[in-house]
Amino acid sequence: MELTENTLSSKEIFKGKIIKVRVDKVALPDGNESTREIVEHADAVAVVAIDDDENVWMVRQYRKPVELTLLEIPAGIIEENEDPLAGAKRELAEETGLRAGHWEKILSYYSSPGFSDEMLYLYMARNLTEGEASLDKDEFLKIEKIPLEKAYRLIFEGKILDGKSIIGIQHAYFRLKKQGG
Amino acid sequence: MELTENTLSSKEIFKGKIIKVRVDKVALPDGNESTREIVEHADAVAVVAIDDDENVWMVRQYRKPVELTLLEIPAGIIEENEDPLAGAKRELAEETGLRAGHWEKILSYYSSPGFSDEMLYLYMARNLTEGEASLDKDEFLKIEKIPLEKAYRLIFEGKILDGKSIIGIQHAYFRLKKQGG
Numbered sequence: 188m189e190l191t192e193n194t195l196s197s198k199e200i201f202k203g204k205i206i207k208v209r210v211d212k213v214a215l216p217d218g219n220e221s222t223r224e225i226v227e228h229a230d231a232v233a234v235v236a237i238d239d240d241e242n243v244w245m246v247r248q249y250r251k252p253v254e255l256t257l258l259e260i261p262a263g264i265i266e267e268n269e270d271p272l273a274g275a276k277r278e279l280a281e282e283t284g285l286r287a288g289h290w291e292k293i294l295s296y297y298s299s300p301g302f303s304d305e306m307l308y309l310y311m312a313r314n315l316t317e318g319e320a321s322l323d324k325d326e327f328l329k330i331e332k333i334p335l336e337k338a339y340r341l342i343f344e345g346k347i348l349d350g351k352s353i354i355g356i357q358h359a360y361f362r363l364k365k366q367g368g
Numbered sequence: 369m370e371l372t373e374n375t376l377s378s379k380e381i382f383k384g385k386i387i388k389v390r391v392d393k394v395a396l397p398d399g400n401e402s403t404r405e406i407v408e409h410a411d412a413v414a415v416v417a418i419d420d421d422e423n424v425w426m427v428r429q430y431r432k433p434v435e436l437t438l439l440e441i442p443a444g445i446i447e448e449n450e451d452p453l454a455g456a457k458r459e460l461a462e463e464t465g466l467r468a469g470h471w472e473k474i475l476s477y478y479s480s481p482g483f484s485d486e487m488l489y490l491y492m493a494r495n496l497t498e499g500e501a502s503l504d505k506d507e508f509l510k511i512e513k514i515p516l517e518k519a520y521r522l523i524f525e526g527k528i529l530d531g532k533s534i535i536g537i538q539h540a541y542f543r544l545k546k547q548g549g
Contacts, residue, residue, distance in 0.1 A: 190430040190437050190508050201381045201389055203405040206483055208382055208389050211432060221506040223432040224384040226407050228483060249371040250481040251392060251404040256371050257481055294524055296531050298480040300431040300438055302387055302409060305480055307531075325402040327371050343475055350477050350488075350531050357538045365546055 190216055192223070205229075205264075228305035232275040233262035235293070235355035236285055236312040241363065242332040243356060244283050244315070249327070258331065258341070259349040260356070262307075271295075271308040279312060281321050283330055288314030293358050298350060309355050311362075335360055371397055373404070386410075386445075409486035413456040414443035416474070416536035417466055417493040422544065423513040424537060425464050425496070430508070439512065439522070440530040441537070443488075452476075452489040460493060462502050464511055469495030474539050479531060490536050492543075516541055 192213040201208040207227040215221055236244040249256045263278035265271055272290060279285050293309045322328065333341070339360040341347045347356065373394040382389040388408040396402055417425040430437045444459035446452055453471060460466050474490040503509065514522070520541040522528045528537065 190428065190510070192430050192432050203391065204403070205405045206389075206407065208387075208407075210384065213432060215506055216430075216508045219506070222385070224386045225433045226387065226389075226483070227433075228480075231482075247371065249373050249397075250478075251373050251394060252406045252408075252483060252485040253478055253481050253487075255481075257478070259481075262482075294534070295526070296529050296534055297431075297434055297438070298531050299409075299484065299486055300434050300436075300440075300530055301412075301443075302407070302433060302486075303480065303484070304433040305483075306434075325396055325400070327397045329371070345476070348477050349481055350479050350535065353475070353477055354531065354534055354538070357535065357542075361538070361542055361546070365542070 192216070195220065224302060226303040228303055229264045230271070230306045230308065231262060231264050232271055232278055232308045232310065233260050233351040233355060234275050234279045234310050234312050235260055235359045236279055236283065236287060236315055237335060237359055237363070238315045238332070241335045243335050243338045243359065244285060245331050245333055245338070245352070246282055246328040247331060257349050258347050258352070260352045262351060272310065275308065275310045280318070281323070282328060284318040284320040285312070286316045286318060287312035288316070293355065296354070307351050309351060311359060335363060373397070376401065405483060407484040409484055410445045411452070411487045411489065412443060412445050413452055413459055413489045413491065414441050414532040414536060415456050415460045415491050415493050416441055416540045417460055417464065417468060417496055418516060418540055418544070419496045419513070422516045424516050424519045424540065425466060426512050426514055426519070426533070427463055427509040428512060438530050439528050439533070441533045443532060453491065456489065456491045461499065462504070463509060465499040465501040466493070467497045467499060468493035469497070474536065477535070488532055490532060492540060516544060
């Protein structure tokens with residue numbers, strides 16, 4: 188069985204600064220029709236930055252959609268024509284002031300492909316050097332250094348609730364703590 | 369510094385079957401104003417179901433927002449007044465026909481809290497019994513059983529691109545393969 192849904196028509200609902208929303212009418216594999224509500228979002232980058240003492244550098248940031256101040260790894264939207272790695276370096280520097288001597292791509296993934304096209308590129312940064320942060324004018328956050336082992340526990344205690352941070356910390360924890368690499 | 373953004377006004381942009389979209393005008397911590405584009409989405413459940421041979425049961429499903437057929441763990445939206453665990457059991461049974469003798473909550477998380485309020489409850493299911501799937505009428509998917517160790521590798525080969533599946537498989541892999549539990 189072919190699973191692809193072909194687009195019969197597409198209607199733009201909203202074009203904002205961050206998201207676009209459209210409703211597509213599609214032909215289902217059995218020939219019937221349905222609609223799909225789709226949120227278009229630019230690709231994003233996120234960075235698990237781990238210093239020589241095995242602290243993860245995180246930021247506390249208010250997230251209006253969930254009305255909570257969340258603990259997250261540094262992240263942001265990739266700028267137009269920007270390479271993901273360049274975006275990751277820029278976001279890490281802007282939010283924390285950090286530069287890293289070693290960069291490594293962990294993976295990329297879709298955050299919620301049932302309704303959104305947002306793709307996230309996740310990096311690990313090591314050999315860190317501290318510097319000055321330089322936030323966007325509508326961006327307010329607090330930096331927190333958290334031991335990797337504690338950050339891993341915080342996931343299961345419901346203190347880290349952000350998907351990209353969970354994936355990154357899971358990966359770093361097993362790489363550094365369990366495999367000794 | 370208080371990081372909370374207070375709502376000054378809120379405008380509904382779109383009310384669909386799956387998502388609602390609104391734009392909030394907010395007061396920033398420094399007193400300036402900004403807008404936040406927010407997608408409201410019902411909470412969802414996802415299940416890492418692992419059989420006695422340590423296969424993960426996954427589904428291949430076409431995802432219109434990304435125009436790809438993705439390999440994902442069984443998942444779906446929680447129905448009104450439904451308990452998350454009941455939703456997880458229902459979705460697993462509908463999509464794969466499986467019943468499980470042992471259920472365990474792994475964690476819950478926000479899939480992309482920068483623009484959406486979607487929360488995902490992630491469960492592990494074991495002691496599986498096979499049965500008949502019963503899909504929604506606009507749902508088409510193919511079931512695939514994948515050895516856990518292979519599923520873990522597929523994450524880093526870019527063959528599993530879905531966030532909830534990555535979190536669940538990483539967790540199961542380390543629990544069962546690395547800690548022998």
